[in-house]
Amino acid sequence: MNEAKRHHPLQIAYDLWGFIKNTFFIIVILFVFQAGSDSWLVKYGRIAFLTLVAVTIIYLVFKWFTNKYTLTQTAFVLTEGVFSKKRKTVPYSKVQHAKRETKLFHRIFRVTSISFETSSQGDDSSVTFHVVTPAEAIRLENQVSQQNAGVEDADQAVVDSVDETKPGSEVESEAETGRIVHFSPTKKEVIKASFTSLSFLAVIPILGSQVNKFDDILPNDQQAEGMVGFILDRWWLIALTIILIVGLLMIGGVIWTFLKYGKYEIASDKDKVYITKGVLEETAFSITKKNVQAIQIQQSFMKRILGLAEVKLVVAGALGDDGADVNSLYPFLPVKKAQQLVEEILPSYRLTDSMESLPRESFWFRMLRPSWFWIIATGVLFVWKPDLFGLSEYWWAFSIILLILIVMSRVLDYKHTRYTINDTFIQLKTGGFGTNLFLSKRSSVIEVGVSRNIIQKKLGLASLATVNRAKPVLHTTMDDVPVEWADEFLAWYQDRNQEIELK
Amino acid sequence: MSESLLSPNKKLSKKAVKVWRLTESLSNVISIIVLSILFYLDYYFSWVYWIGWILIGLVVIGIVGGIWGYIKPGLLYKHWRYDISEEFLQLKSGAIKEEHQLVPMTKIQSVSTKQGPLLRKYGLYAVTVQTMGSTHTIPALEKAVATELRNTIAKYAKVEEMEE
Numbered sequence: 212m213n214e215a216k217r218h219h220p221l222q223i224a225y226d227l228w229g230f231i232k233n234t235f236f237i238i239v240i241l242f243v244f245q246a247g248s249d250s251w252l253v254k255y256g257r258i259a260f261l262t263l264v265a266v267t268i269i270y271l272v273f274k275w276f277t278n279k280y281t282l283t284q285t286a287f288v289l290t291e292g293v294f295s296k297k298r299k300t301v302p303y304s305k306v307q308h309a310k311r312e313t314k315l316f317h318r319i320f321r322v323t324s325i326s327f328e329t330s331s332q333g334d335d336s337s338v339t340f341h342v343v344t345p346a347e348a349i350r351l352e353n354q355v356s357q358q359n360a361g362v363e364d365a366d367q368a369v370v371d372s373v374d375e376t377k378p379g380s381e382v383e384s385e386a387e388t389g390r391i392v393h394f395s396p397t398k399k400e401v402i403k404a405s406f407t408s409l410s411f412l413a414v415i416p417i418l419g420s421q422v423n424k425f426d427d428i429l430p431n432d433q434q435a436e437g438m439v440g441f442i443l444d445r446w447w448l449i450a451l452t453i454i455l456i457v458g459l460l461m462i463g464g465v466i467w468t469f470l471k472y473g474k475y476e477i478a479s480d481k482d483k484v485y486i487t488k489g490v491l492e493e494t495a496f497s498i499t500k501k502n503v504q505a506i507q508i509q510q511s512f513m514k515r516i517l518g519l520a521e522v523k524l525v526v527a528g529a530l531g532d533d534g535a536d537v538n539s540l541y542p543f544l545p546v547k548k549a550q551q552l553v554e555e556i557l558p559s560y561r562l563t564d565s566m567e568s569l570p571r572e573s574f575w576f577r578m579l580r581p582s583w584f585w586i587i588a589t590g591v592l593f594v595w596k597p598d599l600f601g602l603s604e605y606w607w608a609f610s611i612i613l614l615i616l617i618v619m620s621r622v623l624d625y626k627h628t629r630y631t632i633n634d635t636f637i638q639l640k641t642g643g644f645g646t647n648l649f650l651s652k653r654s655s656v657i658e659v660g661v662s663r664n665i666i667q668k669k670l671g672l673a674s675l676a677t678v679n680r681a682k683p684v685l686h687t688t689m690d691d692v693p694v695e696w697a698d699e700f701l702a703w704y705q706d707r708n709q710e711i712e713l714k
Numbered sequence: 715m716s717e718s719l720l721s722p723n724k725k726l727s728k729k730a731v732k733v734w735r736l737t738e739s740l741s742n743v744i745s746i747i748v749l750s751i752l753f754y755l756d757y758y759f760s761w762v763y764w765i766g767w768i769l770i771g772l773v774v775i776g777i778v779g780g781i782w783g784y785i786k787p788g789l790l791y792k793h794w795r796y797d798i799s800e801e802f803l804q805l806k807s808g809a810i811k812e813e814h815q816l817v818p819m820t821k822i823q824s825v826s827t828k829q830g831p832l833l834r835k836y837g838l839y840a841v842t843v844q845t846m847g848s849t850h851t852i853p854a855l856e857k858a859v860a861t862e863l864r865n866t867i868a869k870y871a872k873v874e875e876m877e878e
Contacts, residue, residue, distance in 0.1 A: 657821045658847050661719060662813040673719070678847040686847070698719055704816055708801055711820070 215279040215290065219342040221320055223271045226341075228316060230267055234260075280340075282354050287327070287338050301338050303358040305329040307528030308498035310537060311348055315492060323348050327355060328528025330680060336529055356483065356499070390480040393555050394541060394548070396472065404543035405461075405468035407513045477540050479556045484524070486540060496537045498526055500557055504679045505651035505687075508549055512644040520549040525651075527680040553650075561636055562650060566629035572670040573691035574625050582617050589613075620644055630689055630696070632703050635710055637677065639689045649687045651679055653703065654710045661697045673697035720814045722797030722804040729836045730794075730854035734787035737832055742780050749773060796852050798863070800870055803843060805850055821845050822871035827860050843867065 231238070241260055245253045273293045281288040286302040306327045313323045325348045326339035340351065396404070470490045478485040484503070486496040505525040514520060521542040530537055540552060550562050589610040596606045620643030629640040637656065640648040658678040667673060673694045679685040692700075752769055755761070789809040797804045803822065805815040823846060827839040839860035841852045855863065 658815070658817050658845055660813060660815045662808075662811055664811040668812070678845075680846055684847040694719065701720055701814070701816060705802060707818065 215281045215288075217275060217279055218340065219322060219344060219347070220275065221322060222342045223268075223275050224320075224342075225316060226271050226274070227268065230264075282351070285358060289338065299335050301327070301329060301335070303355045305331065306338075306355050307502050308496065308526050309352055309355065310497075311352075311493075311495040313489075313493040313495075317342070318491075321345075325351060327351075328526075328530075330527035330682070352497070390478055390485075391555075392476055392478045393552055394475075394477040394544070396475050396541060396543070400543065401469050401473050402465055403517065403519070404472055405465045407511070407517060407519060407543060472541065472543065475541050477552065477556065484556050486537070494537055498524065498538075500559070502526060503557060504655045504681060505649060505685065506553055506557070506560060508553070508648040508650075510546075510642075510646045514543070515645065518546055519543045520546045522549050522553060525679055525681050525685055527682065529682045560650060560652070561633060563631060563633045563636075563638060566631040566638060566640065567696070569625060569628050569691060570672075570693050573672055576666065576670055576672060576691060577621055577625055578618070582614075585610075585614055585617050628689075630692055632700065637700075637703075639677075639687060641689065651677065651687075652710070653707045655679055656704065656707075657684075659701065659704045661701060663694065663697075667691065667694075671695075675700055720804050720806055720816065722795040722806055724795060724797050726791055726794045726796075726852070726854050727836075727838055727856045727859070728791070729838060729856075731787045731791045733832050733836055733838060733854055734790065735784065736835075738780070738783035738787070742776070742783065745776055749776065794853075798866060798870070803850070803867065805852070815850060817843065817845055817850065819867070819870040820873055822867060825864050825867045825871065827864050841867075 237260060241253060241257050270293065277290070277293050277296075279290045285304070286300050289299050289301070291297045291299070307330050309325060309327050311323055311325045317323050320342075321344075322342050323345050324339070324341045325343055326337050328337045330336075340348070343351070472488065474490045474493075475488045476485070478487070479500070482501075483497050483499050488494055503524050504527055507523040507525060509521045509523065510519070522540040522544060524538045524540070526538050540549075540556075544552065553560055553562055592606045592610050596604075597609075624641065624643040627640060627642050627646050629638075631638050635653045636650060637653065638648065638650045640646060656677045657680055660676045661673050662676075663673040671694045672691045674688060674690040675692065675697050676686060676688045679687070749769065749772060756766055756769060790807070793807055793809045793812070795804075795806040798819075801819055803815075803817040803819065805813075805817075807813055822843055824844045826842050826844075828842060829839050833839060833854065836854075837857050838854045839857055841855060841860050841863055843850045843852075852863070
């Protein structure tokens, strides 16, 4: 088990596929657009490109031969590099979470990819296997979690992961490991979710301008034949087109949402949380419960209207390119369900409903604070006077609308802002049109700060800030709480040693 | 108005005020030189009229800034406090905006003393503490104090927390 292994042979094909993707434009130019060209530039270009392909293939084969990995009792040991050798050791104990991605490429060859993220900075912060067989991915994941959970759980962990090739096996393994599926969206929920991405509505103004153009195309001599009849005709046409296009967009939205969020599963067992999603390209994210640094429950304006919320787990490891998404429990959870899920999945976390709201003083302080954004925007509008919808004289109207929006957002923010310390937890809620609730344990907060400017001092207010491990670190702020509470907060934080075990 | 919150009680070196004023004077001298050159060029090449206005604006800002720069070090010194215990590093600073920081020793990743040419002239050191999330600097301490502080922090910060 401990000898050095080469990566999967398909790694070569995977890298080659990446190379082709990167040079796609060159290929298209050389071999498609200029297919019939006899120019020397194209000719030599092709020769150079084919040489590059040949060299790349040879390099990739060598790379496959030299790159090896070993799983020791406690760490990954990776040997890399064709010309300059590099050996890196990443202890399992540093791994914060694992992410398995099965892209289309992996689907075709029945393989998968897996990456283990640590909280350290720089290039060596993660260990990624771009191509592995599902069985090997499970072995890797188990090796890591075995080490982290203590050896006694070792046998249990083997059955732990879902084997996608045999859908039937899932049920059996559930019973054995205590893995519970907490949530999987129903069709109705997916359709509801697709409405939150109201992006398709943004197309309507564009549609409007298209209709205007359409107008110009219509023959002019029909004007003679009575305006009324013509407009009637045209309205039919317009209505029909709009219905058709909106319909298509909605179907498109539903399909897109289904592909992204249709097959979604939130599961957990004693130690870990598993988030699996994606219909065509699957991502499976797993994190040890104790590595969750904090929880965020977010609601955009749309989601608030529909009563939905998104629960995010704040994690210390990197999240990758599609970072915003992988650490999210289903982004369209009904609010009640979201809170219930948090307590089910992370029983050591406590959400409370009884939170304090801001004092009166902070309302006026917040309302009277100058909005630099509005001042600058008004300045820009005054100078530029944009010709939006041909309303350039009414630039001041835009400024007023903006002011109303800002004031509304501030009033809402004042109303939404809540804070509380609940035993060893801090729970902060902020937000105007959308809201964000932050919940963290005292032991996971790595630093705190309190600040107050002269006016806050006079009013007896203070702003506080917490820092949590994440990539990049998560700063959470809470403005204009009573200074007494800020005091309590600092005292609370100074008692953090009560929960801390020292090495 | 409550005077509670954290109240660490160690102060910076008194010489800090001198260092900051010296820094301020140096940067003022540099901006005076730059501005004079610009004024000369403006006059010599007779640039567009509004450039002259901008330059005058800069002079006004420079004068106000210069005066503030002379008052600021005193205030900064008066309000800067720090303290350490076995568990926490406490920092407090700012007259207009008062800031408190509370950093657990176990989360400190590195601590260093640094000295620029001006600090060296007065035999002072700056102590910089780095955590996972941010960097905090105690700007001017006597050499002996700084070294001791650095060593103490290093000692306390060596303790590691179990990742709970």
